[in-house]
Amino acid sequence: MATQTAPQTETRPFEAEVAQVLHLVTHSLYSHKEIFLRELISNASDACDKLRFESLANPELMSGDGELHIDVSWDEKARTITIADNGIGMNRHEVVANIGTIASSGTRRYLEAMAQEKKADARLIGQFGVGFYSAFVVADRVTVLTRRADASAVEGVRWESDGKGEYTLEQVEVPSRGTTIVLHLKADEDEFLSGWKLRSLIHRYSEHVAFPIRMPKDSDAHDGSDEAAEDGSQSADKAEWDTINAASALWTQPKSEISDEDYQGFYKSLGHDFADPLAWSHNRVEGNQSFTTLLYLPAHPPFDLMMGGRDERKGLKLYIKRVFVMDAAEELLPNYLRFVRGVVDADDLPLNVSRELLQQNRQLERIKASCTKRVLDLIEGLARNEPEKFATFIKAFGNTLKEGIGEDTANRERIAKLLRFASTKGDDASRSVSLDDYIARMPEGQDTIWYVTGETHAAAAGSPQLEAFKARDTEVLLMSDRIDEWMLGYLHEYEGKKLQSVAKGELPLDDAAKQKHEEAAKAAEPLVARLKELLGDRVGEVRVSARLTDSPSCLALSDYDMAPHFARLLREAGQDLPDSKPTLEVNPQHPLVQRVQTESDEATARDIATLLLEQAEIAAGATLPDPSAFVQRMNRLLLG
Numbered sequence: 006m007a008t009q010t011a012p013q014t015e016t017r018p019f020e021a022e023v024a025q026v027l028h029l030v031t032h033s034l035y036s037h038k039e040i041f042l043r044e045l046i047s048n049a050s051d052a053c054d055k056l057r058f059e060s061l062a063n064p065e066l067m068s069g070d071g072e073l074h075i076d077v078s079w080d081e082k083a084r085t086i087t088i089a090d091n092g093i094g095m096n097r098h099e100v101v102a103n104i105g106t107i108a109s110s111g112t113r114r115y116l117e118a119m120a121q122e123k124k125a126d127a128r129l130i131g132q133f134g135v136g137f138y139s140a141f142v143v144a145d146r147v148t149v150l151t152r153r154a155d156a157s158a159v160e161g162v163r164w165e166s167d168g169k170g171e172y173t174l175e176q177v178e179v180p181s182r183g184t185t186i187v188l189h190l191k192a193d194e195d196e197f198l199s200g201w202k203l204r205s206l207i208h209r210y211s212e213h214v215a216f217p218i219r220m221p222k223d224s225d226a227h228d229g230s231d232e233a234a235e236d237g238s239q240s241a242d243k244a245e246w247d248t249i250n251a252a253s254a255l256w257t258q259p260k261s262e263i264s265d266e267d268y269q270g271f272y273k274s275l276g277h278d279f280a281d282p283l284a285w286s287h288n289r290v291e292g293n294q295s296f297t298t299l300l301y302l303p304a305h306p307p308f309d310l311m312m313g314g315r316d317e318r319k320g321l322k323l324y325i326k327r328v329f330v331m332d333a334a335e336e337l338l339p340n341y342l343r344f345v346r347g348v349v350d351a352d353d354l355p356l357n358v359s360r361e362l363l364q365q366n367r368q369l370e371r372i373k374a375s376c377t378k379r380v381l382d383l384i385e386g387l388a389r390n391e392p393e394k395f396a397t398f399i400k401a402f403g404n405t406l407k408e409g410i411g412e413d414t415a416n417r418e419r420i421a422k423l424l425r426f427a428s429t430k431g432d433d434a435s436r437s438v439s440l441d442d443y444i445a446r447m448p449e450g451q452d453t454i455w456y457v458t459g460e461t462h463a464a465a466a467g468s469p470q471l472e473a474f475k476a477r478d479t480e481v482l483l484m485s486d487r488i489d490e491w492m493l494g495y496l497h498e499y500e501g502k503k504l505q506s507v508a509k510g511e512l513p514l515d516d517a518a519k520q521k522h523e524e525a526a527k528a529a530e531p532l533v534a535r536l537k538e539l540l541g542d543r544v545g546e547v548r549v550s551a552r553l554t555d556s557p558s559c560l561a562l563s564d565y566d567m568a569p570h571f572a573r574l575l576r577e578a579g580q581d582l583p584d585s586k587p588t589l590e591v592n593p594q595h596p597l598v599q600r601v602q603t604e605s606d607e608a609t610a611r612d613i614a615t616l617l618l619e620q621a622e623i624a625a626g627a628t629l630p631d632p633s634a635f636v637q638r639m640n641r642l643l644l645g
């Protein structure tokens with residue numbers, strides 16, 4: 006019965022982005038529709054977690070109903086599935102805020118990711134924090150009946166929608182706290198109206214939810230229609246419900262009693278993932294500070310790893326004495342390990358801890374250091390013992406890990422050891438060479454780890470600056486990931502060996518080579534002077550190169566210069582960088598370079614000189630100041 010408090014019933018439109026998600030959900034998600042059950046059970050479990058946490062400070066919230074559970078039932082005649090929890094519930098304001106109104110950043114990210122996907126897969130929905138809407142994958146009408154756990158609350162809210170743009174809200178009496186979600190199934194979704202089917206989905210996707218998930222007893226045998234009414238009341242008493250899942254906190258059990266399947270199943274419901282994790286680490290630390298960690302490496306990046314997400318990292322849940330307190334990935338792991346999923350259960354933190362207090366908590370610092378160590382141990386274990394899984398890891402998270410080089414000074418060497426790069430000794434673009442591999446292959450006398458950066462693998466592998474290294478058979482690491490240039494700003498040395506760009510500074514030459522180079526430079530003095538004259542203030546310096554064997558020219562950088570392709574990226578991202586004039590290196594043996602001196606027509610000589618500079622700039626990924634002038638110049642010379 007509705008009460009007298011106004012407004013009693015109202016119809017509201019969905020917020021625009023929610024409406025878009027709903028449109029997508031109802032029209033394009035055809036595979037793995039069954040995921041709705043996992044998502045709704047996961048929300049129910051979160052609601053039970055929240056109630057347990059709030060009741061610590063406010064025990065009367067639990068009054069009369071201390072056993073938290075999630076009930077799943079169905080009604081074949083009414084063609085409904087009902088998921089009911091006795092968790093925290095929602096008041097009218099919360100229903101409006103949580104369902105249908107405010108589009109979280111997850112909603113936006115979900116839409117962006119789905120726009121890129123060719124075939125929309127329903128299983129992805131939970132990764133974006135929009136799991137509730139998966140109800141509309143199988144239902145054409147959804148009713149939510151909910152009452153906030155609050156001693157003063159006597160009535161609840163009825164929310165209903167067909168997912169087509171509007172929802173209704175009504176104040177109604179709900180007999181007990183918690184949330185009941187009734188799915189009115191679409192015409193062709195009858196397969197879910199089966200006890201066997203629902204039961205097997207609960208086993209598959211929700212086995213390790215820590216609260217009992219119950220179904221009407223003997224639910225395989227009958228349709229369960231008398232067990233739950235649409236007003237949320239459950240006429241059946243407890244004796245008539247069977248618990249379907251394991252309903253225990255997996256991480257609290259001894260390792261010896263947990264199977265691989267258990268670990269994998271727990272990961273999937275925790276991370277809203279559908280693939281098995283690559284590896285996990287489960288540890289109990291005893292002592293003056295006791296805690297348990299269960300940490301997983303996923304096999305593929307969650308969709309939002311790269312898309313923003315920095316400000317709201319999820320994936321690591323903090324429990325205190327088995328009570329879920331908050332998602333605390335940021336407090337428990339450094340940013341560069343944000344792909345890790347798992348649980349930390351601490352015995353000694355105060356249960357009333359707030360996020361602000363957590364950030365200053367010394368114990369938490371220790372737990373964070375321990376989690377970081379465990380994750381690095383885990384990755385090292387893969388590198389040592391499971392090369393295929395390690396390669397999968399590097400492909401998925403190698404670039405995220407590189408952020409640690411700048412972020413985690415204490416573990417820099419450990420992280421550097423785990424990185425893998427393409428190399429001139431490899432035959433494709435795959436990142437498979439470690440710094441240790443490189444050092445092991447260094448000939449005697451070499452004490453530098455050489456690398457070249459480029460915007461793409463082809464650009465790096467084709468850098469003219471590599472020519473002298475190829476001629477001397479010196480290995481060079483080929484770096485073409487966006488983060489590389491930034492990372493190299495922090496990685497100057499590894500195992501006592503200097504890391505240096507082939508484009509930077511002077512090349513080390515033995516005495517004979519040095520003498521040869523000096524002679525070549527001396528002989529080319531008039532040529533260099535002529536180039537300087539022709540190029541004017543477009544260059545800072547012109548010199549004879551020791552790097553080139555085949556190409557006519559390249560750019561050389563000082564130790565403090567930024568690689569031109571990287572400088573361009575930063576400028577494009579809006580950074581204000583000082584203009585610096587390039588140093589042009591030339592190969593005096595090259596006929597095009599020689600023509601600068603032999604050419605009698607001044608304009609043609611200037612065209613050739615300018616082209617030598619522009620070629621070098623293009624190879625280095627720099628922007629040409631005037632591309633159309635470059636094209637005209639080239640055409641003049643081609644026709645000339």
Ligand SMILES: Nc1ncnc2c1ncn2[C@@H]1O[C@H](COP(=O)(O)OP(=O)(O)OP(=O)(O)O)[C@@H](O)[C@H]1O
Nearest residue numbers: 048049052094095103104133134135136137138184
């Ligand atoms: N059974 C429930 N009881 C109480 N609140 C609920 C329930 N189901 C959903 N809600 C509320 O609705 C919100 C939206 O749910 P939705 O599944 O779309 O995203 P989410 O649960 O916030 O995301 P995530 O699964 O990443 O935490 C929840 O955050 C919660 O506040």
